[in-house]
């Protein structure tokens with residue numbers, strides 16, 4: 240399930256690097272290896288520039304085994320991502336790929352509610368489409384305070400059992416697969432839920448009957464405050480799930496302990512575990528949220 244990063248070094252060639260919003264890009268990389276193994280929740284550790292000692296971690300948004308490509312959805316925040324924004328088709332770099340533990344499917348008969356915040360959308364986009372292919376009833380909720388990075392459309396896939404937004408918009412990427420997605424924002428945007436994405440999740444769960452709620456599994460990725468709020472929603476409704484944690488990373492292969500997070504262990508205590516090799520995906524109930 241978890242990919243051993245140290246042996247996953249490969250080259251990567253930029254096929255395109257498309258600007259989606261003022262600060263967000265969609266990067267497609269051709270990679271001679273690591274594409275077939277890539278699963279939702281895995282990430283790559285990408286060398287952005289020779290002047291930067293450390294690579295930077297990015298979740299895999301999509302993979303195409305036939306074409307040998309990986310897609311990355313990234314936001315420019317600092318030096319490394321600024322270098323990436325300047326990459327043109329044909330640019331070559333190296334990376335570790337794929338790394339980490341991926342999301343696990345829900346048990347048979349369960350449904351999935353995916354809750355994403357901002358750039359945390361990347362691994363959940365990939366996972367939503369995989370779940371749908373495998374016949375899992377899936378809903379994707381995205382909290383967004385900036386311009387939508389991907390095309391939106393009027394939703395034709397109603398949420399079951401409760402529609403919390405009048406004339407909701409949905410992500411075309413998901414809608415084309417028949418996956419209902421809903422967006423939340425604090426800006427008044429038509430077709431969006433007004434508020435936190437975690438409030439939207441709570442509203443939907445509240446409207447479910449007990450049987451449907453008990454069969455719902457949450458999958459979460461986003462900024463830490465959002466993930467903490469989503470973990471509280473899980474506790475409130477007594478449901479389980481998984482979360483993809485984000486920590487600053489150095490080596491990316493378990494050698495430096497620079498990326499640790501507090502995770503419960505078997506004897507009711509907790510220990511620091513490495514997000515790069517033991518995660519980034521952890522069981523929601525195992526994360527010691529008040530120590531993050």
Ligand SMILES: Cc1cc2nc3c(=O)[nH]c(=O)nc-3n(C[C@H](O)[C@H](O)[C@H](O)COP(=O)(O)OP(=O)(O)OC[C@H]3O[C@@H](n4cnc5c(N)ncnc54)[C@H](O)[C@@H]3O)c2cc1C
Pocket residue numbers: 282295296297298299311312313314315316317318319320321358361362484485486487488519
């Ligand atoms: C498992 C994992 C998956 C990720 N997936 C994505 C993704 O799909 N798309 C994406 O855009 N970003 C993703 N990130 C975050 C991304 O790695 C950082 O934004 C990137 O390393 C910043 O590099 P930089 O050199 O541009 O910025 P730096 O100059 O290193 O930092 C600029 C700012 O970003 C913050 N930052 C740096 N690294 C991280 C980090 N790991 N987590 C949170 N904040 C950070 C710094 O505190 C600083 O404020 C992921 C991180 C992890 C750990």
Ligand code: FES
Pocket residue numbers: 487488489490491492493494495496497498499513514515516
């Ligand atoms: S980044 Fe070095 S152990 Fe995780």
